[in-house]
Amino acid sequence: MDINFEQNLINLRSQAPLVQNITNFVVMNFTANALLAAGASPVMAHAAEEVEDMVAIAGALVVNIGTLSPPWVAGMKLAMKRAAELNKPIVLDPVGAGATPYRNAVLNELLTIASPTIIRGNASEIMALAGTNIRTKGVDSTAVSLDSLEAATALSLKYGSVVSVSGATDLIVSGQKIAYVENGVPLMTRITGMGCSASAIAGAFVAIQSNPFEAAIFAAVMMGVCGEMAFQKTQLPGSFQIAFLDALAEITPQNLQVSSRVK
C-alpha cells in the first residue's frame, strides 16, 4: 500500500497535537508517556465538570472504558457529545467488551451519543461489539484478529467508523476497504496497555490528518515497528516496556517508512 508514513510522523512531531484521554487507571501513566514519546501532547481528564471544555481545545478525544464506573461514564458521554458537535475526531477503545453485561450496556449507550471516528480493540472486543456471541476473557482476546473481519466490517458500516483490530496481524477496516499490518512482536501482549496505547496513538494521528483510515494504519504501523525495535534490545517484559517508549521517541520517519509492512 502506497502510504506516506514519513510525512505523517514529521507532521505529528511538528504539530504535537493535544490528545484528550478518558482512559483507565491501569494504563494512564503509560499511555501519557507513549503519547509524549511519540511527539503528541497528552491530557487525561474525566470529570463531567470539565470534559467539554477540554474537548474544545483538544485535537482528538480518546475514550477507553477499561476501568469504568458511573461518574466516568458521565464524563465519557458529555465528552463524546461535545466532540461530535465540534467535529473533533473520537477514538473508542471498547476494553473488555463482551466480558460483562455492564460493559456491553455502557458501550451501547456511548454509541448512541456519537459515532467514533475510529474504533480500536482486540478481536474479542470487536466481535462482541458487533453482536457476535463471544466472551472476552477480562481484557484479553480469545479470538484471532483475522477471524473478526466480518464483525469489523459490520461495525464499520453501522457506525461509519474505521475499525482497527489488533493482533498478530492488525486488521484495519473502513467499509469495504481493508488493510493488513504485519508489524509487531508477540511480547507486546505481555505488557498491559499496549492496546490502549495503540488507541491513543491513533488519536494523535487522526488529530493531524483528515483520513481516519490512514491514521489508523499509521498508528498500527508505528506501534508494531516500535515493538520490533524494542525487541531487538530486550526480550523481557519489564525492560521491554521501557525500550518500547524509547523506540517511540527514537524512531525516524525514514525508519517507519522502510520498516512498515502493510498489505
Ligand SMILES: Nc1ncnc2c1ncn2[C@@H]1O[C@H](COP(=O)(O)OP(=O)(O)OP(=O)(O)O)[C@@H](O)[C@H]1O
Ligand atoms: N501475536 C502478536 N504478534 C505481534 N504483534 C502483536 C501480537 N498480538 C498483539 N500485537 C500487537 O500488540 C499491540 C496491542 O495489541 P493487543 O491485541 O494485545 O491489544 P489489547 O488486547 O487491546 O491490549 P490491552 O488491552 O492490554 O491494552 C498492537 O500493536 C498489536 O499489533
Ligand SMILES: Cc1ncsc1CCO
Ligand atoms: C488489565 C486491565 N484491566 C482493566 S483495563 C486494563 C488495562 C488493559 O486493557
Ligand SMILES: [Mg+2]
Ligand atoms: Mg485493549
